[in-house]
Amino acid sequence: MGSVMMEPDEIMELHSPSNAFITQNICISLEKLAPRSGGLFYDSNPLTFQTPLFLFQVSLCASVILLTTLLLKPIGQPLLLSQLLGGVLLGPSFLGFNEEIRNIMFPITSLVMLDVVAVFGIMFHFFLIGVKMDPGLIKKSGKKAYAIGISVVMSSLILNKVAFSFVIPSMNPNPTMTQSIPFVGLAEAMISFPVIANYLTELKIANSDYGRLAMSSSMISGLFTGGLMIFLTLFRPGNHSSLDTFLNYTEKLAVALVLIALILLVFRPAMLWMMRRHPTGETVNQSFILGVLVAVMVSGFLSVHIGQHVILGPFLLGMAIPAGPPLGSALVKRLEVIITWWLMPLYLVKNGLIIDIFAIDFREFAIIQFVVLLSCLGKFLGAFLPSLYFKMPLRDGLSLGLIMNVQGVLEIAIYKVMLEKKLIDKESFVVMCISMLVITGAITPLIRAVYDPSRKYVVYKRRTILQMKPDTELRLLACIHNGEHIPAMMNLIEVTNHTQKNPVGVYIVHLVELVGRSTTLFISHDERYKTPPSNLGTLSQRVVTAFRNYGLQNIGTLSVQSYTSISPYATMDDDVCTLAYNKRVSLIIIPFHKKGSSETRMRAVNSNVLHKAPCSVAVLVDRGLLRSYKNTNEFYVALFFLGGADDRETLAYAVRMCGNPKIKLTVVRFLSHRKTAAIGESKRNMKLDDIVVADFRFKTLENDRITYREEVVTDGVQTVSIIRSMESSYQLIMVGRRHDEKSPLIEGLIEWKNEDVMLGPIGDYFASTDFRGNATVLVVQQQTNVVAGAVDDNLDNLIPHDMLGEEEAEDFPIRRSCF
Numbered sequence: 110m111g112s113v114m115m116e117p118d119e120i121m122e123l124h125s126p127s128n129a130f131i132t133q134n135i136c137i138s139l140e141k142l143a144p145r146s147g148g149l150f151y152d153s154n155p156l157t158f159q160t161p162l163f164l165f166q167v168s169l170c171a172s173v174i175l176l177t178t179l180l181l182k183p184i185g186q187p188l189l190l191s192q193l194l195g196g197v198l199l200g201p202s203f204l205g206f207n208e209e210i211r212n213i214m215f216p217i218t219s220l221v222m223l224d225v226v227a228v229f230g231i232m233f234h235f236f237l238i239g240v241k242m243d244p245g246l247i248k249k250s251g252k253k254a255y256a257i258g259i260s261v262v263m264s265s266l267i268l269n270k271v272a273f274s275f276v277i278p279s280m281n282p283n284p285t286m287t288q289s290i291p292f293v294g295l296a297e298a299m300i301s302f303p304v305i306a307n308y309l310t311e312l313k314i315a316n317s318d319y320g321r322l323a324m325s326s327s328m329i330s331g332l333f334t335g336g337l338m339i340f341l342t343l344f345r346p347g348n349h350s351s352l353d354t355f356l357n358y359t360e361k362l363a364v365a366l367v368l369i370a371l372i373l374l375v376f377r378p379a380m381l382w383m384m385r386r387h388p389t390g391e392t393v394n395q396s397f398i399l400g401v402l403v404a405v406m407v408s409g410f411l412s413v414h415i416g417q418h419v420i421l422g423p424f425l426l427g428m429a430i431p432a433g434p435p436l437g438s439a440l441v442k443r444l445e446v447i448i449t450w451w452l453m454p455l456y457l458v459k460n461g462l463i464i465d466i467f468a469i470d471f472r473e474f475a476i477i478q479f480v481v482l483l484s485c486l487g488k489f490l491g492a493f494l495p496s497l498y499f500k501m502p503l504r505d506g507l508s509l510g511l512i513m514n515v516q517g518v519l520e521i522a523i524y525k526v527m528l529e530k531k532l533i534d535k536e537s538f539v540v541m542c543i544s545m546l547v548i549t550g551a552i553t554p555l556i557r558a559v560y561d562p563s564r565k566y567v568v569y570k571r572r573t574i575l576q577m578k579p580d581t582e583l584r585l586l587a588c589i590h591n592g593e594h595i596p597a598m599m600n601l602i603e604v605t606n607h608t609q610k611n612p613v614g615v616y617i618v619h620l621v622e623l624v625g626r627s628t629t630l631f632i633s634h635d636e637r638y639k640t641p642p643s644n645l646g647t648l649s650q651r652v653v654t655a656f657r658n659y660g661l662q663n664i665g666t667l668s669v670q671s672y673t674s675i676s677p678y679a680t681m682d683d684d685v686c687t688l689a690y691n692k693r694v695s696l697i698i699i700p701f702h703k704k705g706s707s708e709t710r711m712r713a714v715n716s717n718v719l720h721k722a723p724c725s726v727a728v729l730v731d732r733g734l735l736r737s738y739k740n741t742n743e744f745y746v747a748l749f750f751l752g753g754a755d756d757r758e759t760l761a762y763a764v765r766m767c768g769n770p771k772i773k774l775t776v777v778r779f780l781s782h783r784k785t786a787a788i789g790e791s792k793r794n795m796k797l798d799d800i801v802v803a804d805f806r807f808k809t810l811e812n813d814r815i816t817y818r819e820e821v822v823t824d825g826v827q828t829v830s831i832i833r834s835m836e837s838s839y840q841l842i843m844v845g846r847r848h849d850e851k852s853p854l855i856e857g858l859i860e861w862k863n864e865d866v867m868l869g870p871i872g873d874y875f876a877s878t879d880f881r882g883n884a885t886v887l888v889v890q891q892q893t894n895v896v897a898g899a900v901d902d903n904l905d906n907l908i909p910h911d912m913l914g915e916e917e918a919e920d921f922p923i924r925r926s927c928f
Contacts, residue, residue: 156213156216159219159222162216162219163219163222163223163226166214166215166219166223166455166458167226167451167454167455169199169214170195170199170454170455170457170458171450171451171454173195173198173199173454173458174191174192174195174196174450174454174457175450176195177191177194177195177198178191181194184553184554185312185553185554185557186550186553187307187308187311187312187549187553188307188311188449189304189307189308189517189518189549190546190549190550190553192453192454192457192517192518193457193517193518193521193542193545193546193549194546195454195457195458195461196454196457196458196459196460196461196464197461197464197542197543197546198461199214199215199458199461199462200458200461200462200463200464200465201462201463201464201465201467202461202464202465202466202467205462206467215462223455223458223459224459226452226455227452227455227456227458227459228409228419228456229406229452230448230451230452230453230455230456231419231420231453231456231522232405232406232409232419232420232423233405233423233444233448233452234448234452234453234456234518235420235423235424235427235519235522236405236423236424236426236427237427237440237441237444237445237448238303238424238427238519239423239424239425239426239427239428239429239430240427240428240430240437240440240441241303241306241427241437241441242302242303242328242427242428251325253322253495253499254322254325254326254329255329256495256498256499257322257326257491257492257495257496257509258300258325258326258327258328258329258330258333259329259330259333260491260492260494260495261298261300261326261330261487261488261491261492261513262298262299262300262330262333262334262488262491263491264487264488264490264491265294265297265298265483265484265487265488265491266294266295266298266487267487268483268484268486268487269291269294269297269298269480269483269484269487270294272479272480272483273290273291273294276479277290277476277479277480280472280475280476280479282473282476283473285534286473286476286477286534286536286537288534289477289532289533289534289537290476290477290480290537292527292532292533293477293480293481293533293537293541294480294483294484295334296520296523296524296527296533296541297480297481297484297485297541298334298484298487298488299330299331299334299520299523300326300327300330300331300334300488300513301327301331301515301516301517301519301520302324302327302328302330302331303517303519304515304516304517304518304519304520305323305324305327305512305513305515306324306327307517308512308515308517309323309324309512310677310679310680311679312553312556312557313679313680313683314508314556314560314680314683315629315676315677315680317560317683318505319496319501319505319508319509319560320680321629322509323509323512323513326492326509326513327513330513364415364416364417365415365417365421368408368411368412368415368417368421368422368425369425372408372422372425372426372429373429376404376426376429377429377430380429380430380431380436381431383397383436397436398439398440398443401426401430401436401440404426405422405423405426405427407422408422408423408425408426409422409423410422418526420522437624438624441624442624453518456518457518457521460521460525460542463535464539464542464543465539466539466543468539469536469539469540470536473536473540474536474540477536477537477540477541477544478540478544481540481541481544481548482544485514485548488510488513488514489510489511489513489514490510491510491513492506492509492510492512492513493506493507493509493510496509496510504559504560505560507559507560508556508559508560511552511555511556511559512552512556514548514549514552515549515552516545516548516549517545517549520541520545521542521545524538524541524542525538571892572693572694572695572723572724572725572892573695573724573725573758573761573891573892574695574696574725574758574761574762574765575757575758575760575761575801575891577695577761580610580611581611582611582612582613582614583605583607583611583612583613583614583695583696583765584613584614584615584616584692584693584694584695584696585602585605585613585614585615585616585694585695585696585697585698586615586616586617586618586685586688586689586692586694586696586697586698587601587602587615587616587617587618587698588618588620588685588697588698588699588700588718589617589618589619589620589652589700590620590700590702590711591648592648592651592652593731594700594731595651595652595655595656597700597729597731597885598617598698598700598729599655599656599659601698601729601887602615602659602667604744604746604766604769604772604841605762605765605766606765606766606767606768606769606772607663607666607667608666608768609665609666611765611768612665612666612667612668613666613667613668614667614668614670614692615656615660615667615668615669615670616669616670616671616672616688616689616692616694617652617653617656617669617670617671617672618671618672618673618674618684618685618688619648619649619652619653619671619672619673619674620674620676620681620684620685620711620714621648621649621673621674621675621676622675622676622677622678622681623675623676623677629674629675629676629677629680629684630673630674630675630676631672631673631674631675631676631684632672632673632674632675633670633672634653634657634670634671634672634673649673652671652673653671653673656669656671657669657671672688678710678711678713678714681714682714682715682717682718682721683721685697685699685714685718685722686718686721686722686723689722689723689724690723694724695724695725696724696725696726696727696762697718697722697724697725697726697727698726698727698729699715699718699719699726699727699728699729700715700728700729700731701715701728701729701730701731701867701868701876701888702715703876712867715728715867716866716867719846719867719890720893722892722893723892724892725758725889725890725891725892726889726890727762727887727888727889727890728846728867728868728872728887728888728889728890729885729886729887730868730872730875730876730885730886730887730888731885732882732883732884732885732886741771741840742771743771743773744769744771744772744773744840744841745773745775745838745839745840745841746763746766746772746773746774746775746839746840746841746842746843747774747775747776747777747835747838747839747841747842747843747884748760748763748774748775748776748777748842748843748844749777749779749832749842749843749844749871750776750777750778750779750798750802750845751778751779751828751844751845751848751852751854751855751871752779752794752795752798752848752849752852752854753794753798753845753847753848753849754794754845754847754891755845755846755847755848755869755889755890755891756798756844756845756848757797757798757801757845757891758845758889758890758891759843759844759845759887759889760776760801760802760805762843762889763776763843764805764808764809767809767812767814767815770814772814773814773815773816774814774815774816775815775816775817775818775839776805776815776816776817776818777818777819777820777831777835778802778817778818778819778820779819779820779821779822779828779831779854780819780820780821780822780854781821781822781823781852781853781854782821782822782823782853791849791851794849805817822853822854823853824853824854824856825853825854825855825856825870828854828855828871829874832871832874833880833881836880836881836882836884837881837882837883837884839882839884840884840885841884841885841886841887842875842882842884842885842886842887843886843887843888843889844869844871844872844875844886844887844888844889845869845871845888845889845890845891846867846868846869846872846888846889846890847869847890848869848870848871855870855871867888868888869888872886872888875888
C-alpha cells in the first residue's frame, strides 16, 4: 500500500526478541491465529484470536483518545491534540514501554491487520478533507490573503536557510541529520488548510474576520508548499545521475497527471450529473454513496500502482466532489464519526507505536527543535507583519500568527512520507511529532487569552427601542432556523407597525448548519436579483423569495434584505451578532426551541446570541395565534410589567405596536404589597420604572385601544395566578426576560419551576406545559453588551430632570419621545 504501510524494520523495532528466528515464529503464529475465540468460559484467551484482538485494539485506541479528549476539554484543547496525544500514549514512550504490556496490546502477529485497516482510515480521512475543501475560495481570496499566505511560507524558509548556512554548522550535526535538516525546515514551513479550518471551528472563531482570512491564507500557503513538496519528493537532488533515473521520475509524474485528468474529466462530470438529478434538499440515493466509496478505494489502489502515495487518489477524488449538499454533506454525515473515532485512532496509534521519546539523543533533539522553533517564528512573523501592514487590529494579527503554527494529522502523514523516502531520519521524525504536540497545545491558551470574539460586539452607544430617536427607522434582525419560522416572523414584523412616518428595516438571516465543507459562507441576497441562487437549497430559496415578495408589497414602509449563513453551530451566533453590529440593529428576534428537541444545538446558538448581542434581543415562542393577525379586525396584546430594564424595553416595543389600529394593548403592572426599603441598583430601577410608566400613561391617556391596570401581589405564586386568569384572552403576550431575584413579585418561582435560562422565571411559565393558553409569547431582553455608563449621545429629547432625582438624572437619561 505504498509508503503508508509499516516497513519490516519498523515492525522489528516494536519488538526486540533476541533470537534469530523471528520470521519463523511470526509465520507459525499467523498459522495458529484463528479468527474466532471459543470464549472465556471455555478457557480460551480471546486476545490470541484474530477478530477479538482486532476489536480490542480498535476499542482501546478509541477509548484512549476519548479519555484524552475529556481530560483536555476543561483547558480548551481541540480534538486534534487529543488524537495526537492518544497515539503517543499507547506507544513505547508510555503504555508500550513495558514489553509484556506491549505484547498483550499489540502482539507482532496483529500488526499486519492493524496496518491494513489504518491505511483505509487515512485514505478515507484525506478523501473527506478533499470533500470539505472548496477550491473556489482561492478565487475569492484578496491580495491580503495572497500576501499573508506566501509570506508565511517564504519567511519560514528564509530563516531556516540562514540558520542552515550560519548557525547549524557550528552545532556539528552528524551527516545523516545534516541531510535531514533542509527537509525538516520545508516540512515545518507547510500550512495545512483542513487542520486550520477544523481548529478555528473548534475554537468558535471560524466566522470572525481574521478566521476567514486565516482559512484563505492557509489554503494558498498549502498549495504553494504542497507543489514544492511534490517536486522535491519526485525529483530529490542527487538522484539524477543517469538518464534512466530522470526518465523514471518523469514517467511517474506523467502517470500522476493522467490520474488527475481522469478524475477531472470523468469522475467530476459524473458527480455533477448526479447532483442535477438530486437537487439540494433531497436525499441522495444510497447506490451513489456506495459507488463513491468504491471509487475511493479504487483510486487509492491506482495511486499505489503508479508509484504514488496511497492518499493522492482519494484526496483528488474528494476535491472533485462539489462541497456541501447534497452529495458532500451526505458523505460527511455517514463517514465522519466512524473515521474520526474508529479508523483514524488506529492510524495515529500506528504512528505512535514508533515514537519513543526516550531513545532520542539530547544534542540531536536540540538541533531539530531549534529548526522547528525557527520555522514557527518565521510563520508567526510572516503572518503578523503583513497584518500590521494591512492595518489589522493588533490582537487579530497576533492571533493570526499563532494560528499559522497549528499542525495536525496531515503533517504526520507528510512526515511519514518523508521518513520512508529517506528525506529525514528517524530521530527527526520523532522530534517533529513531539514538537507538534507541544506547540499546538501551547498555542490554544495563548489564542484564547489574546482573542475574544465577543469583544467586538461591545458598543459605546445603546441600541435599544427605548432610546430610539422619534420618527426613525426601526431595524430588526430576524433569525430563521426552519420553514415553520417564516409565517411567525412575518406576522410579528407586520404587528410591529411599519408606516411611512415610522419605517421598519428588516434583515432576515437563514441559519444553515455547515456540513460537507470546511469554509463557512455568508451570502447576501441583493434585491436586484429576481430569484435566489439555485445552489442554496430548497428552504433558503423559500426564505429569500417569501421575504423579498413581502418587502415588495410594502415599498415605502418596509425594507427587507435577506442573508444565508452556512456555518457550524459553534460559530453561528457570530454571524448573527456581526450582522446586527454592522447594520446598527436595535432588536434581534430569535425563535425558541424547547429542551429535549432535535434542535438542541440551536438553543446553544440562541443562548450565545443573548449573551453577546450588541443590541436588544427578543425570543419568540410561537404557538400559532400570531398567524391569525391578518384574518382578524382586532388583535389583542398583553404586557406583564414586573419592573426592570427588560420590562421597560418590552413596554417601548409594545407602545410602538399600538400605532397599528388593529392592536388592542393591555398593560398589567404588578406591585408588591410590601413597602420594603430598596437600596442601590434596586432603588434606581424602581425610580426608572415609575418614570417610564408615568410617561407611558401620560402619552396614551386618550388612546382607547390601550388599557392600563395595576395588581398588588404578595409573592410569585399570586403573580402566576393572575397571569393564568388572563392567559386565554390574548393572541400575543409580552414580558421581560430578567427580573430581580430578590423581588417579592417572583418570590418562590425560581425554586418552584425549573427555570429555562433563555426565558427567565416568567417566560419559563409561558413555555411550560402549565400554560394553558395558545397565545404566542415574546420575551424581551434589553441590550447588555455595552460599555459601562454608555448612553446615547443625542440628549435633546430626554425626560426633564425635574422628574428625576439628582443622582438618577445624571446616570439614567431616558428618551421621553420613545412613547
